[in-house]
Amino acid sequence: MPKNTITWLGHATFQFTTAQGTSIVLDPWLTDNPTCPIKREQIEKVDVLLLTHGHADHTMDAVAIAKDHHPTVVTIGELAVWLEKQGVENIENINMGGSVTLGDVTVTMTRAHHTSTYTIDDQLLYAGEPAGYVLRIEQGPTIYCAGDTDVFGDMALIRELHAPDIAILPIGDRFTMGVRGAALATKLLGVTQVIPMHYGTFPVLTGTPQTFREALRAANLEKVEVIEMTPGQTISIGG
Template sequence: MKLQYFGHSACLLETEGTKLLFDPFLSGNSKCTVKPTDVQCDYILLTHGHDDHVGDTVAIANANDATVIANFELASYLNSKFGVKIEPMNIGGSITLPFGRVKFTLAFHGSSYPGEDGQALYMGMPAGILVTSGKRSFYHAGDTALFGDMRLIGDMNDIELAMLPIGDRFTMGPEDAVKATEFLRPRYVVPIHYNTFPLIEQNPEDFADGAAKLGVEVCIMESGDVMEF
């Protein structure tokens, strides 16, 4: 597997010759150095409906003829409103695709999308996303609080790399993310969803120091950074 990070929660995972784009908030992302027109992908996977995660989904999906994988409400909205191809899912469900298996896990957060009248439209439950390809699993936690069933996710999956939010206020902060790392037991962990806005400013080293004590390799990535695992 190969991972390229774009800042905030956006990343591109390559596995089995397939490119999976997660939460493509690129335009307006102060930490992103990549333009939406520069990104190529086969699938776009969305953890929830907030605009800093849906981001440039429609433009990128149309440019790449990519399929959007999202919870039922969000996927249905994007299909009916913008005509993108979809694979609707929901929490606890999984689907098998040519590159492997996608499963949606719990996440404790909100999920809405701005409507034309300025009112927030309900977009179903937020999710974490597990991708298993061959014997390796990748876990994108999305926006979430710490929750005890993360231990079950770690027990049931051999997670190679986990991406965990550390921004606090709207998600886990560094201390809770360390506990999540303990529960999940990944080989590598990448902190996400911090320093994009003033309200979620954090020092990632605070998280790295705690997670490293668990024997997990912490990778603090900048936009455009690539790692193979």
């Protein structure tokens, strides 16, 4: 029987495949990503492309994937302008708190505490507010993808509104929250399973799954399951 799955492609790039066969790619950085085990051309199908913000380590392959697979692209309006200038079509422009249903998945945009820029003609331009997403899979789990962010108190509202089952949280520090912040985020969200991301790509990203587990224990959250994935690994997720 088909299952819902998650594949980690290194750093902050994930592919979700629902039991009904919908393929969702989040923040595609495959080209020149030192932790990505595959080439962009090896991705066989993309129905939905989600972009949290404009930084290159989250959008490097966005235009190429959009042109290769013609997915529905979900992002904020300012980043949509950049994509349109690159010839990308079929963009669903949403904003904080807004939702769009695409087949068997409903996508809701949430806040993130970070920055967001893109480059046109060597000029660094504002790419709108950074974001996270809640993915509500029909007859499957609800997944909170935090994007690049620090912990913030309104994660408690994400818990109240969306009750996520699984959170995908950055733990690397330096450019996002570190393990202590991620542990507090876990508490605010009320999730029992966390997939760490945005760590190990470069030496400056010092957080690790082990130090994250230690931070969870220190916060009396030792029952939370840290799902430590390796780049290229696919796991099944229940609902």
